[in-house]
Amino acid sequence: MLTAVRRVSHFMHVFGPVPSRRLGKSLGVNNIPPKHCSYSCVYCQIGRTDKLTVSRRKFFDPLAIFKEVEKKIEKVGKVDYISFVPDGEPTLDINLGVEIDMLKSFGKVAVITNASLLFREDVRCDLSKADLVSLKVDAVEENTWRKINRPHSSLDIEKILDGMLKFAEDYDGILLTETMLIDGYTTLENIEKVAEFLGILKPHKAYLAIPTRPPAENVKGVSLDFILKAKRIFDIYVETELLIELESNEFTINSKEDVLSIASVHPLRREILEKYLKKLDLRIEDFANELEEIEFNGMKYYRTKKL
Numbered sequence: 368m369l370t371a372v373r374r375v376s377h378f379m380h381v382f383g384p385v386p387s388r389r390l391g392k393s394l395g396v397n398n399i400p401p402k403h404c405s406y407s408c409v410y411c412q413i414g415r416t417d418k419l420t421v422s423r424r425k426f427f428d429p430l431a432i433f434k435e436v437e438k439k440i441e442k443v444g445k446v447d448y449i450s451f452v453p454d455g456e457p458t459l460d461i462n463l464g465v466e467i468d469m470l471k472s473f474g475k476v477a478v479i480t481n482a483s484l485l486f487r488e489d490v491r492c493d494l495s496k497a498d499l500v501s502l503k504v505d506a507v508e509e510n511t512w513r514k515i516n517r518p519h520s521s522l523d524i525e526k527i528l529d530g531m532l533k534f535a536e537d538y539d540g541i542l543l544t545e546t547m548l549i550d551g552y553t554t555l556e557n558i559e560k561v562a563e564f565l566g567i568l569k570p571h572k573a574y575l576a577i578p579t580r581p582p583a584e585n586v587k588g589v590s591l592d593f594i595l596k597a598k599r600i601f602d603i604y605v606e607t608e609l610l611i612e613l614e615s616n617e618f619t620i621n622s623k624e625d626v627l628s629i630a631s632v633h634p635l636r637r638e639i640l641e642k643y644l645k646k647l648d649l650r651i652e653d654f655a656n657e658l659e660e661i662e663f664n665g666m667k668y669y670r671t672k673k674l
Contacts, residue, residue: 380397381436381438381439382395382625394436398427403416408505421484423484423490426460436449448476449473449475463494475499480502481503482502482527495540499542501545504546505546507528509524511554542571544572546576546601548588548597549586563604572606572607573608574607576609576611579610580634581634581670623647626643630670634661634669658670658672
């Protein structure tokens with residue numbers, strides 16, 4: 368197992384492209400340093416939140432992000448979406464709206480958000496600029512929400528849900544939702560309540576998911592029988608798709624920097640990582656100071672160590 372040493376490589380704003388069921392060929396944008404977030408979800412693939420916050424502020428220069436995206440697009444060509452999928456909650460970045468406007472010159476922009484700050488008008492305004500927005504809706508009642516998402520103490524689930532509805536009412540882009548199903552946390556009663564809420568929210572599509580990469584805590588997804596029951600409930604209210612398969616191995620990895628940037632937000636299975644390292648004439652041992660090994664569901668994964 369790789370030793371736990373703090374990562375020394377510089378922060379990278381762009382990763383991928385990576386394959387996505389929701390977004391096709393997606394070029395990831397990392398506008399938040401690890402791990403600033405308003406939630407500390409038990410299933411988070413990036414690990415526990417050590418900087419729990421709801422304060423919006425500037426993290427990076429928008430021009431620096433723009434230039435990194437520009438450089439990557441010149442190298443990889445057209446992508447389906449330029450997607451904000453960072454090391455924390457993207458709406459904590461007070462420059463998010465500016466960055467979306469800048470990056471739309473390269474194509475369509477998506478934002479994957481936990482939706483916790485949608486009670487704020489400025490956040491709804493920023494997100495309205497994106498072509499696609501995906502909202503996390505793991506629970507709509509307080510006890511389950513607090514157990515799964517472990518939110519900042521100042522957050523109020525009712526205000527968040529109301530903010531989602533206000534956003535959906537005015538948003539003219541593609542609206543998606545994702546609901547994570549966690550064994551011992553999610554019940555069919557919870558699912559019924561979430562489904563009823565989504566029936567009011569009216570997203571273009573709702574996704575039901577289970578953890579497929581190493582989670583922050585020792586949790587696992589629900590059984591296939593539960594998943595199918597949950598989908599039947601969701602189907603009554605909204606078009607639903609399942610996200611329960613292992614990730615594809617069609618990444619764009621042409622350098623050591625590509626490995627680190629993707630693994631920072633998307634832990635890589637050992638066999639996938641080794642496939643690309645072989646092409647680069649590298650070994651996993653060459654990343655001893657930069658990658659950490661995690662085991663999940665009997666498989667080994669590697670993710671970039673936090674700064």
